[in-house]
Amino acid sequence: MILSSSEIDRRRENGDLVIEPYHPESRQPASYDLRAAEGTVLSRGVCTLVPSLERVELPRDLAATLRCRSSFARRGVLLGGGFVDPGFRGQLTLCLTNTGAEEIRLAAGDRIVQMILQEVLNGDRLYQGRYQDSVGTVHTR
Numbered sequence: 001m002i003l004s005s006s007e008i009d010r011r012r013e014n015g016d017l018v019i020e021p022y023h024p025e026s027r028q029p030a031s032y033d034l035r036a037a038e039g040t041v042l043s044r045g046v047c048t049l050v051p052s053l054e055r056v057e058l059p060r061d062l063a064a065t066l067r068c069r070s071s072f073a074r075r076g077v078l079l080g081g082g083f084v085d086p087g088f089r090g091q092l093t094l095c096l097t098n099t100g101a102e103e104i105r106l107a108a109g110d111r112i113v114q115m116i117l118q119e120v121l122n123g124d125r126l127y128q129g130r131y132q133d134s135v136g137t138v139h140t141r
Helices: 006-011
Strands: 019-021 031-035 040-042 047-057 063-070 077-080 087-097 103-107 111-119
Touching: 006 019, 031 047, 040 047, 040 087, 047 111, 063 077, 063 087, 087 111
Parallel strands: none
Antiparallel strands: 019 047, 031 111, 040 103, 047 087, 063 111, 077 087
16 A cells, blocks of 8 residues: 555654655655755766655655656656665665756755655565665665
8 A cells, every 4th residue: 555645744743754854845645755965967878876865764564666756757867776675764865867868957955756655564574784874875885
């Protein structure tokens, strides 16, 4: 089941889900828009790593799928990766590739990726990988 905006808010208020800093304008009916932590240029044909402004903490019963916002996809931006396991903590490094005809400038705070939260039934394992507690842009480890 995908979480609705009201369920995202309820879980945040209960302290079960962390999205900080939280911005009400990023809340969508069934997702939350992650924002760029810093300004950058998406050059043509290049994968650019962009840290999310938000730090997230997912509990054991939630996972997240990441999707490029359609306004960027229409300009040729593709998102690599795109899944966040239960138990992940930290900023997310967004792998954005510009396949469009022109470079794209991102400003700090631009909403660029949708985070769709879904329930995980009977989850018995938490993420303990090498990207736990990420801060800023994290390259391959």
